[in-house]
Amino acid sequence: MAGAAVGAPDYDCIVIGGGHNGLVCAAYLARSGRSVLVLEAANQVGGAAVTREFAPGFKVSACAHLLHLMPGSMIRDLGLDSRGLQMAATGMPTTAIAPDQSPLPINPDNPAVLAGRSGADAAAFPAYHARLRRLAEALHPVLDRVPPRLGTDSWQARLSWLRIGWRIRRLGRRDMRELLRIGGMCVQDLLDEHFETPLLKGALGFDAVLGTRAGPRSPGSVFPLLYRMAAEVQGGSALAQPVGGLGALSDALARAVLAAGGAIRTATVVRRILVQNDRAAGVVLESGEQISAANVISNADPKTTFLQLLGVEYLDTGFVRRIAHLRAHGVTAKLHLALNRLPQFTGLPHSALIGRLLLAPSLDYIERAFNHAKYREFSSQPIIEITVPTASDASLAPAGGHVLSAVVQYAPYELAAGWQHERARFADLIIDALERCAPGLRASVESAELLTPPDIERQFRISGGHWHHAELALDQFFIVRPVPGASQYRTPLGGLYLCGAGCHPGGGVMGIAGRNAARALIREAA
Ligand SMILES: Cc1cc2nc3c(=O)[nH]c(=O)nc-3n(C[C@H](O)[C@H](O)[C@H](O)COP(=O)(O)OP(=O)(O)OC[C@H]3O[C@@H](n4cnc5c(N)ncnc54)[C@H](O)[C@@H]3O)c2cc1C
Incomplete structure (x- = not known):
């Protein structure tokens, strides 16, 4: 047994980690009347949702750079608008780019722009998107709930299953059948069924593999796409960029925690x-200081929580094995460039620079990029999601300067040659790929951070x-996320909960993980 806490605990709840999920969890717990630290x-608070200075005077959202998944209900509940959260850009457009082709806006509400490439694709896009959105809408209540437990007859578990079943049943025969058909499919097969334009298919396939160790031909790669769309349904589906970067969201969440009576120590x-x-x-x-609490909620990832912070001696061997085998090796890198001028992408209007650009010219290109990761190599031609946050928020750079923020795949965690030897070569290769679409970019780079x-x-x-603290795939999802025995935010140890991205x-x-975890704890105490 570790050190003992005697008498009344110092706090009702300690949240380990002030990532955005930890802050959301803390805010809801504090609002329920609990003392929270x-x-x-x-x-600084925010975890992977922070704004940092990466070169003198140049700031960027380190890791997450786009906000589009947080439910509007949460933003309202926690009063984030009145706590300093403002948007520099909303409804940001997506444009597919490629070195040898003119840019293609990806917008199912305006398929006419596609007609020049393929009339058939322009005709098919709205119906494809509408159907996927209906399927995603049916899944969306699944996200927002504590997953039901298996093997229990409690009315809560029965009600949860009934709700899920009812939402899917309400889809109707054709959509229900389609959901079953495509749910485990690879996204390449799905996109090949509907479209012929490689640039369009590349852009749509990109969102299916972003943040995951999968390529468009990986079985089950439709699932993350549906999942992302389901989350976007709650977030209003519009890509947004807060003024001051994603750190501004985390700062507003911290203010919500404090306003509800919680305390934060960085x-x-x-x-x-x-x-x-x-x-x-x-x-x-x-430091050796001990702080007691009736409950501990961990925003750290599952491996850190159980294997480092708790210790295997408090867990049974089966559970420890499941946590040890949890697939959690990232493949996503981030490149930040400090530029002395606005980048100029060939053929791209300024309005598109306020949005996100996807460099993934075809599904074959993505799959080839992914192939490297299987052999612990980085992609020689990576796929890239690009934003230029200073195009809508001048506060992030000195006068005249600009920031380019790029999410890059595939960069395997366990690089065979070792990152210490290869990082400069990889950064160079990404800048080369960008330069092919934005000639002159390299010459404008003042500083780079990979x-x-x-x-x-x-x-x-x-x-x-x-990206997800643990791979998001059919075998690590919902009632088995992160692993059986910890999938309702409770863990095998009484009083210990999870609330981070590693959970459902x-x-x-x-x-949502933070809010669901708070709900689970409050419900259990009732
Ligand atoms: C490169 C990259 C780009 C991304 N881009 C996007 C994007 O554009 N949009 C998007 O929606 N998502 C994006 N994501 C995903 C998103 O950033 C994460 O899934 C999300 O931020 C995780 O939030 P969290 O609160 O669960 O965990 P985290 O943000 O990881 O927070 C956990 C916190 O716990 C703290 N902690 C851990 N151990 C301890 C300890 N022992 N003591 C005290 N504190 C501890 C950490 O310091 C951290 O602050 C991206 C991820 C990556 C990696």
Whole structure:
């Protein structure tokens, strides 16, 4: 047994980690009347949703750079608008780019722009999108709930299953059959059924594989696409960029925690979770300080929580094996460029620069990029999601300067040649790929920062540097996420809960895992 907490605990709840999910969880718990303390290792709150200076005067949303998944109800509930959250850009357009082709706006509401490439695709796009959106809408209530438990006859579990079944039943015969047919399919097969334009298929396939260790031919790759769309249904589906970057969202969440009576300590690393009488009883900090609590909620990823902070001695071997085998090696890197002028992408209007650009010219291109990751190599021609946040928010760079923020795949965590030897070559190769679409870009680069998955692991304390804290796939989803025995936010140890991206419904700046975890704890205490 670790150190003992005697008498009344210092807090009702300690949240380990002030990532956005930890903050959301803390805000809801504090609003329920509980005393709450958030302990964040970094100097600032937000985890992978922060704004940092990466070159003198140049700031960027390190890791997450687009906001589109957080439910409007949560933003309203927590009063984030009145706590400093403002948008620099909303409804940001998506444009597919390629070195040898003119840019293609991807907009199902305006398929006419596609007609010049393919009349058939222009005709098919709205119906394809509408159907996927209907399927996603049926899935969306699944995201927002604590997953029901298997093997229990409780009315809550029965009601949950009934609700899910009813939403799917309401789809009607044709859509229900389509959901069953495509749910486990690879996204290449789905897109080949509907479209012929490689640039369009590449852009649509990109969203299916973003953040995951999968290519468009990987079985089950339709699932993350539907899942992302289901989350977007709650978030209003519009890509947005807060003024001041994603860190502004996290700062607003922190203010919501404080306004509800919670407390936050940054630069405070938790070393161990305290256990007393077979329950979580508080934490021990790196400094040696002990803080007791009736409940401990971890925003850290599942491997960190169980294998480092708790310790295997408190868990049965089957559970430890499941956590150890959880697939959580990231493949996503981030490149930040400080530029001395606005980048000029060939043929791209300025209005498109305010949105996101996707460099993934075809499904074959993506699959080839993914092939490297299977052999622990980085892609020689990576796929890239590009934003230029300064196109809509001048506060992020000195006068005349601009920032380019690029999410890049595939960059495997466990690079065979070792990242310390290869990082400069990879950064160079990404800039080359960008230069082919935006001639002159390289000459305008003042400074560059590359975050590889091991950098993300180290700087953001995420095992494997994984976008979702653990791969989001059919075998690590919903009632088996992160693993059986911890999929309702409760863990095998009484008083210990999870609230981060490693739980249902996964990563992305959504806040739902945090809100669901708070609900699970409040419900259990009732
Ligand atoms: C390169 C990249 C790009 C991305 N882009 C997007 C995007 O554009 N849009 C989007 O929606 N999502 C994006 N994501 C995903 C998204 O950023 C994450 O899924 C999400 O931010 C995870 O939030 P979280 O609160 O669950 O965990 P985290 O943000 O990881 O927060 C966990 C917190 O716990 C803290 N912590 C861990 N251990 C301890 C300890 N021992 N003591 C104290 N504190 C501790 C960490 O410091 C951290 O602050 C991206 C991810 C990556 C990697």
